[in-house]
Amino acid sequence: MKNQRLNSAFILSVCALSLNGCSMMMDEEEMAEQQPTRPAMNVIDVTAEDRTPVAATSSNETQPRGMDAYGAIGQPPLYSSVQGAYKGRPLTKHIGDYVKNMTQDLIANMEYVNDKTPIGVTHFALLDTNLQQTDLLGRQMAESFVHELHKFRVPVIDFKATEYIRITEDGDFVLSRDYLELSSSLPIEYVLTGTMTKHQGGVLVNARILGMQSRAVVASAQMLVPFYVVDALIPSDGSEQNGMRDGVKLSRG
Template sequence: MSAFNKRIALMVAGIAVSLSGCSMMKGDDETAQAEPVSQPMNVIDITAIDRAPVEPDDDDESASQGMDAYGAIGQPPLYSSVQGAYKGRPLTKHIGDYVKNMTQDLIANMEYVNEKTPIGVTHFALIDTDLQTTDLLGRQMAESFVHELHKFRVPVIDFKATDYIRITTDGDFVLSRDYLELSSSLPIEYVLTGTMAKHQGGVLVNARILGIESRAVVASAQMLVPFYVVDALIPSDGSQQNGMRDGVRLSRG
């Protein structure tokens, strides 16, 4: 056999081997497709990041309740300052928002009070005391009511204002709690006051407007303020000493 014929024979043999290999690979693929292959078990690895609270979603009820993707309640965040720390859910509303709603209720059923009848606002008293004791919530509610009444153009008299400005090393002040420094004659015809009672889930606030001379109730409102809104109020001194009840500083009216 000549060299040329040998070369042709080797080329034909190589092509045959290649076709045979392709046929075997195709047969192996068909066999693999015919026989089901068992899949590995799906194991979920829950890490610390997975346990973290998810961002609230308007369409997700569990997310709005502070739950993660597995239904567990996440660790609440910690809000701190130099005065103290508030540990709870992130606030979407503060005490001023609840006072705003109560003011609207007062205005809706108010009688006799108008833009020509001056009104005073006092602190809210704890209902289970002698009505001469308040706390930080009672003080802040009075401040918020002053703001909301003024927005409705109801004339508000701040009876804690003096007729001079006291300049001290701690600051410049015009307000005082010393009755000897305050005027005893003010044109107040009505007064907004109220009481507070601890309730399951919050503090029940009762607000009303009274006539100074008649003592008649000319407007009233009631609302439950959740505990997480109340607890967000932090005393300026952060004190945990005497005068505290359930973590809230009390004071005489």
């Protein structure tokens, strides 16, 4: 009888514990249902190329690109002092680096030109025009070629130089684009010129050295200049008016 009473007491205690455990589980489930769902924590995607924060919510929605987790619109990197000018990654190379490589190609296959044959450098023309139009890229390439040819000890004549210095309120100048102010007879035997055309990913530049009398091509080079290098050239006025193409102002001659 005593053992039966102990067994009955043990069974009753086990049942009581199980009932208490069941009631505790039910209470926890009810509390969980009553508590409002909390949104997921904001997670910033630092692996994105443009480092644009992406916020994850409970509905798996993402913030629009260009906005941070708090809805603020960020500004893209600006690498100039001109509003609306070149935006993008910082430049590691400029147009002079590409002209340097092209000059090495010209020197490698150049014929007849030596340290006794003066050479002139003209602007590069836009290929899909009447070859009488250029832009800021064509002008800067000519200036860079003058520098690179001089480094190779090739005699370069700047035919835009006048015989006097013009002193004005805007500055002191010796160069001019007025042909009436320039000499009509210069000892130029060869000329470096070329063309440019828009290409997928950049501007395809064709450079060549011609004989002034024979018109024979005595050297040639070709290179694709990426768009982000071309767009880094900023007009001095910084305007976007008619006659602008790809961020550079077109001009004749």
